Amino acid sequence: MFWEIPADSKAVLLIDADKNKMLTFKDVQEKVTEAVHLLLSYSEEKSLGIMYCDNSAETIIAYLAALQKRDAVLLLNASLHEELKEQFVRTFRPRWVFSEGRFWKLNESENSKIYPDLALLLSTSGTTGSTKLVRLSYENLQANAESIAQFLQIDENERPITSLPMAYSYGLSVINSHLLKKATLVLTNQGVLSKAFWDSVHKYSVTSFAGVPYTYKMLHRLKFDRMTLPSLRSYTQAGGRLSLELVDYFLEVAQKNNYKFYVMYGQTEATARISYIPYERLPDKKGSIGIPIPGGRLSLDRETSELIYEGKNVMLGYAYNREDLAKGDELRGVLRTGDLAEVDEEGYYTIVGRLKRFAKLFGLRVNLDDIEKMLEQSFSLPIACVGDDEQMHIFVEGEQDSSLALKIQERIQKLYKLHPSAFKVCFLQQFPTLLNGKIDYGRLKEGVNGC
Incomplete structure (x- = not known):
């Protein structure tokens, strides 16, 4: 499992670029073990925790500790408004909270049941504070990490930088897939518009970054084609449709510099990834969402043309309140995406609309x-x-x-x-x-x- 960290390795696992700090696998696992013991002191039973996340070593360690202790954990952005944070605490009644680099035990005792395989809760609606959460199992997380590592050809020599928030399913999938392959994670809370971000890319020989359409719009304004990035090998895009003009632009930059550019499609309900376009097919499959990720299957509803995905990374179901955490696997690996799609003769799918708002x-x-x-x-x-x-x-x-x-x-x-x-x-x-x-x-x- 990707959250099992080799405690005897002196290779670097985390580089906290904002604090100029490096931690080896051994360092990380020692800190994770300490955190697990702390969580056990809160409760030896499976508990719920809420983490207010940033892209720091402390947050990664807390996340790994929750997984290793087998607590269920809700990831939220550290910048979430206090009013919305309080709403989540009231609704889900966690045993503990992780904020500003440390754990806080909450006084109230909560004994209601939690499904044994429930690992993670993620918001379905970005930063809007909706208490509709996706329930993800340990198998969901592991299966998606394995699929992503396979089609992106990730190995231990990769050095991705955290260009997206950890509490966002796409940003988290970057972390999980690289932990699986024992790659080095370069952590930063700086955005692509910051000089410090690109200083870290150069200083720590970053090999890849991930971005949503907004990221690529900003990179286009920054004249990405004029940047010299000798360590870079690939970049990925998901989180919405990228205009064909920008696909052309970043594809041309990739071809010129021998980078790999991956366009992907996913939903939090499928632990982030559903399909991708192999980088060598991007020139002739622009506009599509590509083919299913390894281990997944896509089809269309015959009556509505709704895109249906099947795979081990499909969520258990939704949670709207604390009591829903006791529910088991309601979807059985089948996800109705809510997107309308078409498929061509080669099995490449294209989104043509949405069923829901x-x-x-x-x-x-x-x-x-x-x-x-x-x-x-x-x-x-x-x-x-x-x-x-x-x-x-x-x-x-x-x-x-x-x-x-x-x-x-x-x-x-x-x-x-x-x-x-x-x-x-x-x-x-x-x-x-x-x-x-x-x-x-x-x-x-x-x-x-x-x-």
């Missing part, structure tokens, strides 16, 4: 219904949200009101940490409706250009 903003999946509900409660006004992988539009029914628009923007930024460019507030005298009286989201979406 989600948008991916900067690679984070946002439930538009959750946003609507929160804003309607906050402002007591009719609200309708539409969006795609580029931007979310928040429609308010009524007269134009710049003061109200500013308050809505501030509320969204305060709670969800979304970049201002990720959403826009618009006003309509009256929402378009369907014959049944419900909001016509199709017509709303058609009108976003006039917003």
